[in-house]
Amino acid sequence: MSLSDYESVIGLEVHCQLKTRTKAFCACPVVFGAEANSSVCPVCLGYPGVLPVINREMVSLALRVALAAGCEIAPESVFARKNYFYPDLPKGYQISQYDRPLATGGGLTVTTPEGEKFIRLTRIHLEEDAGKSMHEFPWEDVSASSSLVDLNRAGTPLIEIVSEPDLRSGDEAYEYLVKLRRLVRWVDASDGNMEEGSLRCDANVSIRRKGETTLGTKVEIKNLNSIAHVRRAIEHEAARQAESLDKGRPVVQETRLWQPDSQTTRPMRSKEEAMDYRYFPDPDLGTLVVSRDWIDEVRRSLPELPEARGASLASRHGLSPQDAALLTLSRPFADAFERAVSFHPANPKGIANWLLSEILARMSDADRQAGKIPVPAENLASLVSRIDDGTISGKIAKELLALMIDTGKTPDDLITEKGLRQVTDEGLLGDTVRKVVEANPQQVAAYRGGKAAAFGWFVGQVMKATGGKANPAVVNQLLRQALDAPQEG
Numbered sequence: 001m002s003l004s005d006y007e008s009v010i011g012l013e014v015h016c017q018l019k020t021r022t023k024a025f026c027a028c029p030v031v032f033g034a035e036a037n038s039s040v041c042p043v044c045l046g047y048p049g050v051l052p053v054i055n056r057e058m059v060s061l062a063l064r065v066a067l068a069a070g071c072e073i074a075p076e077s078v079f080a081r082k083n084y085f086y087p088d089l090p091k092g093y094q095i096s097q098y099d100r101p102l103a104t105g106g107g108l109t110v111t112t113p114e115g116e117k118f119i120r121l122t123r124i125h126l127e128e129d130a131g132k133s134m135h136e137f138p139w140e141d142v143s144a145s146s147s148l149v150d151l152n153r154a155g156t157p158l159i160e161i162v163s164e165p166d167l168r169s170g171d172e173a174y175e176y177l178v179k180l181r182r183l184v185r186w187v188d189a190s191d192g193n194m195e196e197g198s199l200r201c202d203a204n205v206s207i208r209r210k211g212e213t214t215l216g217t218k219v220e221i222k223n224l225n226s227i228a229h230v231r232r233a234i235e236h237e238a239a240r241q242a243e244s245l246d247k248g249r250p251v252v253q254e255t256r257l258w259q260p261d262s263q264t265t266r267p268m269r270s271k272e273e274a275m276d277y278r279y280f281p282d283p284d285l286g287t288l289v290v291s292r293d294w295i296d297e298v299r300r301s302l303p304e305l306p307e308a309r310g311a312s313l314a315s316r317h318g319l320s321p322q323d324a325a326l327l328t329l330s331r332p333f334a335d336a337f338e339r340a341v342s343f344h345p346a347n348p349k350g351i352a353n354w355l356l357s358e359i360l361a362r363m364s365d366a367d368r369q370a371g372k373i374p375v376p377a378e379n380l381a382s383l384v385s386r387i388d389d390g391t392i393s394g395k396i397a398k399e400l401l402a403l404m405i406d407t408g409k410t411p412d413d414l415i416t417e418k419g420l421r422q423v424t425d426e427g428l429l430g431d432t433v434r435k436v437v438e439a440n441p442q443q444v445a446a447y448r449g450g451k452a453a454a455f456g457w458f459v460g461q462v463m464k465a466t467g468g469k470a471n472p473a474v475v476n477q478l479l480r481q482a483l484d485a486p487q488e489g
């Protein structure tokens with residue numbers, strides 16, 4: 001059997017750091033990149049006798065994501081202790097939610113080659129992060145090996161977003177993560193930065209023969225620290241399992257570690273069962289009660305969600321659904337588009353085209369997320385309006401954009417300063433056309449002899465002679481007259 005006889009069944013568990021000012025159960029500030037162990041207190045260090053207090057902001061941010069994803073919110077949910085030992089977990093347990101999570105159901109729509117597909121969520125629950133261990137193991141002197149622990153991250157609020165096993169390929173998982181990351185950023189719940197660890201993903205992957213409905217043995221893959229790695233790791237793991245089954249070896253249920261350098265996975269540990277963690281309700285934390293009023297308050301404070309915003313952009317500005325979807329890659333980017341349109345409402349389509357091609361290509365991912373376009377929205381609008389009113393050609397506009405970015409000047413100032421105004425004067429262009437035609441008798445003969453492609457060559461010559469400033473429509477018309485007319489005689 002080949003890989004194409006199998007289908008992959010994938011569920012993702014995404015840990016997402018919430019953008020709170022303080023930690024989940026104490027008043028320590030959430031910091032990134034600060035001096036080790038500088039943002040800690042007896043609560044997040046797990047001293048005996050201390051009492052954790054639920055951070056209301058954490059719950060509000062989790063509610064934003066859950067409501068945006070269409071989840072059902074539990075009026076009462078329960079924090080549980082997940083017991084395990086690790087040096088970066090000073091309490092000996094992690095506070096999480098187990099059998100009574102904050103939210104269940106909901107889902108996200110992803111775009112696949114077969115069309116739109118709804119990926120269901122199992123649940124979204126709250127938990128705290130652990131600290132960070134750093135291991136030093138110098139081969140030249142193993143006696144100098146050491147492990148250091150930084151507990152700044154211990155107690156940082158997270159949500160875990162668990163999907164149903166609805167994903168069928170690495171590509172679908174990729175799309176899902178792109179949508180999920182956009183959503184948590186869109187509602188201001190998380191910065192969603194996977195490289196900095198504020199979004200972390202584990203993938204549960206199994207395969208089965210196409211047509212089968214029972215689930216195969218699943219393998220959990222960890223250490224997926226970019227969305228591209230998630231896709232690669234899933235593809236690799238599905239192929240590994242298929243090869244194993246083809247050789248008559250059953251898939252072993254285990255946790256495997258993705259190794260970006262070799263683009264392979266290796267076994268990490270056999271999968272522990274939930275009972276190994278001895279979950280039980282945290283006696284220090286009461287039931288988390290979320291009132292109907294609180295839910296309504298959060299719902300009212302949510303912005304228009306990405307899909308709705310895209311549909312509204314498309315209908316208000318006459319854009320294609322594809323362009324509208326691209327413009328909603330982040331909320332600030334969609335805002336930048338609408339700001340530009342407000343300065344030149346006559347041509348939203350033109351502004352969208354410039355934003356999605358020339359401008360987007362010059363933006364870093366961080367700029368895209370922040371909607372930080374390289375020219376003021378007003379100048380972009382003015383650039384498009386100068387093309388629309390015939391002052392400059394589309395070709396010159398590209399040069400002009402580069403100048404605008406370099407100098408920060410307005411299109412109008414640069415058009416005057418650099419003499420970029422488009423030449424439409426028929427007398428002036430007529431002279432140039434005549435000269436080009438007279439200087440190239442062979443090409444003229446070739447064109448008249450039926451070589452239609454030679455026409456484009458003449459257009460190119462005239463554009464070159466005018467430094468690209470000739471109005472192409474006028475040039476076309478004059479060239480037709482010069483080249484086609486004499487044949488009538």
Ligand SMILES: [Zn+2]
Nearest residue numbers: 026028041044
């Ligand atoms: Zn603390």
